[in-house]
Amino acid sequence: MNIPDTIRNNLRDKYGIHVSSAKTVSGGSINQAYQLETNQGALFLKINVSAPEDFFEKEAEGLKLLKSAGSGLRIPEVIAAEKPINGSPGFLLMEFIDSGSSGDSFAFGANLAHLHQTNSDQFGLDAENYIGSLPQSNNWHSNWPGFFSEERIRPQLRMAIKSGKMDSRVLKQWDRIEPLLYDLMPETEPSLIHGDLWGGNYLFDTNGDAVLIDPAVYYGHPEMDLAFSHMFGGFSGEFYRGYESVSPQPSGFSERKPLYNLYPLLVHVNLFGGHYVSQAEAVLKRFA
Template sequence: MIPKSIRNVLENQFDIKIESEQTVSGGSINRAHKLQTDQGALFLKWNRSAPDHFFDVEARGLKLLASVDADIRVPSVLVTQPPSPDTPGFLLIEYIREGSGSSSDSYNFGAELAKLHNTTGDHFGLAYDNFIGSLPQQNDQFDNWIPFFVEKRINPQLKMAIDSGKISQNFFGNWNRLSKKLEDLLPPTKPCLIHGDLWGGNYLFDENGTGILIDPAVYYGHPEMDLAFTKMFGGFSTSFYEGYKSVTPLEDDFSNRVPIYNLYPLLVHVNLFGGHYVSQFERIVGKY
């Protein structure tokens, strides 16, 4: 059952009448239920220990993705609420029934993601900080990609891993040597809007085969970051990448850059889970 305090807020403050509820997956961080209401099927997730703005910045990320000129579906945001002494923080969004997604649907999803990446900004980063998973993500704005990648993506996560004892302090020197080579290893780019946490659990298809993005960690970054992230756990379908390349061809040697971009999500996994992610991170840094 959803917390009684959340039910009271939805029914008394927002006039949403809950008719039934069903437990569904909300990831490893949040509790989640599908609600059948007088306004249709809705998706609720909540977290008793989330920071005050945790769900607010997720809602802002969803709205930002929904605003771009690409045929990718993003759940509509209905209610977002910070935690209070009596009520957990929560997010209420549109519930989208999942479909299977054909090869052509994957192709179209890749093409539309490339169009999303064509949404550019003036600076790398974002006007506000947000989260990747449960970890804070710093988005201070930079004019150049590589300083942003080093100072706002890798360094904060690496410091967290060192401070917690998951990675040795001595290893920072190895990363520092690699960071000085990045100008020669990573191609330049304009600041492009990216999902920021694009693994297989954060996209799906609706019943019409349209790609859906959920659980974003948005910012303006390098589009290859999103594409590299898709390869973290085995990669998306071949059709997806073909669709992407039909709109935006990949630059030469992209596959050789994937491990560098994925140092960021690897460090996130080091800080969340430890284990074999530590050796993966250290091995990649040592390669360069």
């Protein structure tokens, strides 16, 4: 399948990249993706005609931040990120990474723990970004419960109420839960996290090294990544053993996990509705 001529010409004129062929590959649920053969080797191109105009710029910034941490995790090299212009869709161009059939899950877990040792003095990020196609607010907070409530849960609840997917009573339930967060969630330094760590957002390369893709980064609680990794599966016991070899978890994580995962659950409520609504309501009822 061919890519739009506007993008092909942009790559040639602005970046000196001449595309000889383009093959459709998997690129997630909201993007068109291609493996390009070019005069600079194989490259990976993502296109989206309906996403916000800065969508790929924010993804590129997230990838660069993860790469700068030097955690041992492989992060794709960003070559170009462009907004839509003159009817041409926005796009993200990166190095193409061949996936292998398996990899070193223990090293993956240990390196994720090293990533989480990249710290900030506050929770948040210096700009908003996206989780899936939804905006993700990252205003700075001095404590994690305040950030989690104001920047993660309340915006999603308000969005779900506005769209009619949830009843307004869920905000009253959250009002009862919020004061409990200070006792339920262990204190931590703000840690650089991937932010959208489910099984579809990593792969192993042909050397068996873990590669992180599609981030929704911010400085948050490291248990957010770990909780999300349990939500849909796809992470082995060796992964968790590797993580704990570097950063042993405080006790009680299994009890806290549904609360952390309320955030991705609400994101799925707002994106897809359906059975995610009853799952989110069950979590709110459990803690309220």
